[in-house]
Amino acid sequence: MSTLLRDGQNDLADAIANLRDRLPVELAPLARIAFNYRWSWMPGGTELFQRIDASLWREVRQNPRTLLEALTPRQLQALAQDPQFIDHLSSIVRACDADLQRPVWPGAEAHQPIAYFCAEFGFHASLPIYSGGLGILAGDILKVASDLALPMIGVGLFYRQGYFHQRLDVWGWQHEYWVDLPFDRMPAARVTDATGQPLAIEVPIRGRSIVTHVWRVQVGRTTLYLLDVDHELNDVNDRWITARLYVGDRTIRLAQYALLGIGGIRILSAMGITPSVIHLNEGHAALSSFERLRQKISAGQEFDAALAAVRNESVFTTHTPVAAGNEGYHEQDIEAVLGDFLDSLGVSHQTFYDLGRVTPGSPSEPVNITPLALRTSKAAIGVSRRHGEVARHMWQPLWPDRPVAEVPIGHITNGVHVASWMLPPMQALLRKHLGPAWPYQVMEPDFAERVKNIPDEEIWQVRCTQRHQLVEMTRSKSIRDRLSRGEEAEYVQAASRTFHPDTLTVGFARRVATYKRLYLLSRLPEGGLLRLLSDSPRPLQLILAGKAHPADHEAKEELRNRFQLKHAREIGQRVAFLVDYDLRIAPAIVGGVDLWLNLPRPPLEASGTSGMKVVLNGGLNLSVLDGWWDEAYDGENGWAIRSPDADPQTQDEHDARLLFELLETQVLPMFYERDAGGIPRAWVQRMKHSMATLMPRFSAERMMRDYIQQLYG
Numbered sequence: 058m059s060t061l062l063r064d065g066q067n068d069l070a071d072a073i074a075n076l077r078d079r080l081p082v083e084l085a086p087l088a089r090i091a092f093n094y095r096w097s098w099m100p101g102g103t104e105l106f107q108r109i110d111a112s113l114w115r116e117v118r119q120n121p122r123t124l125l126e127a128l129t130p131r132q133l134q135a136l137a138q139d140p141q142f143i144d145h146l147s148s149i150v151r152a153c154d155a156d157l158q159r160p161v162w163p164g165a166e167a168h169q170p171i172a173y174f175c176a177e178f179g180f181h182a183s184l185p186i187y188s189g190g191l192g193i194l195a196g197d198i199l200k201v202a203s204d205l206a207l208p209m210i211g212v213g214l215f216y217r218q219g220y221f222h223q224r225l226d227v228w229g230w231q232h233e234y235w236v237d238l239p240f241d242r243m244p245a246a247r248v249t250d251a252t253g254q255p256l257a258i259e260v261p262i263r264g265r266s267i268v269t270h271v272w273r274v275q276v277g278r279t280t281l282y283l284l285d286v287d288h289e290l291n292d293v294n295d296r297w298i299t300a301r302l303y304v305g306d307r308t309i310r311l312a313q314y315a316l317l318g319i320g321g322i323r324i325l326s327a328m329g330i331t332p333s334v335i336h337l338n339e340g341h342a343a344l345s346s347f348e349r350l351r352q353k354i355s356a357g358q359e360f361d362a363a364l365a366a367v368r369n370e371s372v373f374t375t376h377t378p379v380a381a382g383n384e385g386y387h388e389q390d391i392e393a394v395l396g397d398f399l400d401s402l403g404v405s406h407q408t409f410y411d412l413g414r415v416t417p418g419s420p421s422e423p424v425n426i427t428p429l430a431l432r433t434s435k436a437a438i439g440v441s442r443r444h445g446e447v448a449r450h451m452w453q454p455l456w457p458d459r460p461v462a463e464v465p466i467g468h469i470t471n472g473v474h475v476a477s478w479m480l481p482p483m484q485a486l487l488r489k490h491l492g493p494a495w496p497y498q499v500m501e502p503d504f505a506e507r508v509k510n511i512p513d514e515e516i517w518q519v520r521c522t523q524r525h526q527l528v529e530m531t532r533s534k535s536i537r538d539r540l541s542r543g544e545e546a547e548y549v550q551a552a553s554r555t556f557h558p559d560t561l562t563v564g565f566a567r568r569v570a571t572y573k574r575l576y577l578l579s580r581l582p583e584g585g586l587l588r589l590l591s592d593s594p595r596p597l598q599l600i601l602a603g604k605a606h607p608a609d610h611e612a613k614e615e616l617r618n619r620f621q622l623k624h625a626r627e628i629g630q631r632v633a634f635l636v637d638y639d640l641r642i643a644p645a646i647v648g649g650v651d652l653w654l655n656l657p658r659p660p661l662e663a664s665g666t667s668g669m670k671v672v673l674n675g676g677l678n679l680s681v682l683d684g685w686w687d688e689a690y691d692g693e694n695g696w697a698i699r700s701p702d703a704d705p706q707t708q709d710e711h712d713a714r715l716l717f718e719l720l721e722t723q724v725l726p727m728f729y730e731r732d733a734g735g736i737p738r739a740w741v742q743r744m745k746h747s748m749a750t751l752m753p754r755f756s757a758e759r760m761m762r763d764y765i766q767q768l769y770g
């Protein structure tokens with residue numbers, strides 16, 4: 058490696074040294090730990106920071122750097138003299154160092170890194186630059202690349218205010234607010250150039266040249282670069298480009314995509330990094346192909362050869378058949394934002410437009426980011442088997458001379474990062490029965506057998522422990538949520554009185570988008586929901602969470618309508634809506650529920666990943682056969698609703714009826730059917746079967762191995 062590489066490694070080292078100088082010598086290694094998120098998926102990692110000061114840890118939103126900087130000299134001295142803390146610290150330091158020093162993925166020693174471009178990354182609560190499934194997946198990918206020692210870097214945007222926080226008023230209407238992230242308090246370092254100034258590149262956007270800086274964040278062995286234009290070299294209007302994730306204004310979003318794609322490639326060049334593969338994770342990053350096209354044409358290549366070369370180094374994942382995720386822009390909007398860049402491209406603007414249109418040469422057709430990405434990548438995939446089919450149908454017109462089955466879009470089904478999404482009690486159980494190396498053996502042939510050999514009593518005990526923790530969190534959080542909305546005292550008290558640790562706990566938490574059909578819960582036949590909630594002595598209780606996009610009024614209306622139900626007493630006592638769904642509360646929810654509902658209108662759920670997180674924790678899925686569940690369900694590992702091929706209203710009625718029947722006649726009886734020892738044997742069988750068969754197939758490791766074989770090779 059060249060010593061001239063200015064890739065931020067030295068800047069991170071400086072930031073660590075600065076923090077280390079504030080710490081007593083016994084605690085010095087904490088500085089190194091705090092600047093690499095590797096601790097966050099290591100047994101005992103979160104606990105290390107939590108034990109320093111649990112309430113401060115919550116207050117600083119689990120940001121280890123801010124926590125350490127906020128400690129008083131006395132607190133630091135006390136810690137330095139606490140032998141148990143020092144032991145705990147040493148074990149984490151040893152584990153982190155050992156992990157970072159492993160040799161790289163066999164065969165990749167001489168490889169340049171894969172560059173993974175994405176508009177959002179969700180890997181830890183302290184860095185809220187994600188909105189939902191897409192970002193969480195990207196975060197899981199950075200982590201599993203680190204686990205497999207695969208050379209990969211992430212490229213994204215450093216949103217000053219991240220994604221919005223959610224508040225509901227007493228009528229159930231969603232309000233949004235944003236909190237500035239203190240960049241210089243984050244576990245991140247601004248990359249500098251040889252003169253010690255912030256490394257800067259310029260990106261032509263909206264007729265101006267925007268000065269772009271970059272930050273380096275370490276996620277285990279994987280480096281994440283985040284672009285930032287919010288500094289004084291840019292005017293106040295331009296600085297807003299990296300203010301918020303998924304702003305409502307479409308031209309600002311287009312400016313963001315330009316920054317991510319064009320700026321991302323330029324900043325990598327400026328740091329001396331030449332990726333072996335560019336992975337466009339969703340169409341937002343499509344413009345990276347055009348910056349590389351520009352570079353090749355300006356170096357003298359003909360357009361056709363340059364395009365072929367660009368394609369040869371790019372791969373693309375499409376993530377949704379929903380129209381809003383496949384954005385199209387009219388020529389005048391493109392000109393206003395990208396005109397200067399297109400002037401520099403070395404081909405006509407028309408050529409660019411045509412690459413973004415299903416039918417080249419039709420001026421009224423919007424230029425869409427998904428065709429731009431499809432036409433500039435050598436391989437494209439959807440995120441589940443079903444979604445692969447849907448995407449081939451959807452984009453077949455791009456290949457008019459091919460039948461649908463031969464459209465070159467494949468699929469690699471999503472997976473989730475096991476160490477991040479399995480809660481500590483379940484991890485401890487697997488460690489006990491499968492041995493400390495179990496996380497590396499999930500894909501081995503005898504894994505299923507070994508899971509099935511875990512004693513029913515013990516796995517049920519863990520299930521109950523995790524449910525109890527969720528009920529505890531739900532009680533205290535919903536009391537706080539209800540108080541801060543100014544609810545009546547009786548409704549506030551209802552949460553603490555009756556959310557019960559041994560009641561069947563059902564969860565539904567995800568982005569509130571109309572196609573996810575949260576509303577089906579209140580369309581159950583025969584007063585269904587109320588009946589299930591009040592079915593004594595075998596009730597269920599329901600935990601809901603999710604944000605509606607600020608501009609999605611239909612989704613906000615839906616949220617409010619569901620909220621009106623709270624006036625029924627059973628609802629106040631047995632249903633909790635937890636506001637501000639994010640990485641702070643998601644693990645407890647997916648880890649604590651017994652049953653996870655997913656009710657998308659097929660075929661709009663491309664994959665869905667939260668149900669996979671539930672599997673890791675011994676929860677069961679009841680889902681419409683769509684996305685990942687369509688290939689996961691085997692009749693014994695959960696429950697399924699096959700939505701009829703019909704008009705939306707018929708589908709809704711059918712699916713609501715079946716949901717009610719399954720809950721009433723199968724789920725509830727099986728959960729409450731106990732043997733003399735209090736164990737629901739049939740339920741536990743189903744749990745074990747679900748874990749044994751689904752964990753290996755829907756883990757991030759399996760996904761990444763498929764990427765390596767099918768995309769990166």
Ligand SMILES: *Cc1c(COP(=O)(O)O)cnc(C)c1O
Pocket residue numbers: 188189190191193566567568638639640643664665666667668670
């Ligand atoms: C996993 C996750 C999602 C994605 O859930 P889906 O089931 O794919 O809709 C969204 N938000 C958070 C916080 C998550 O952890």
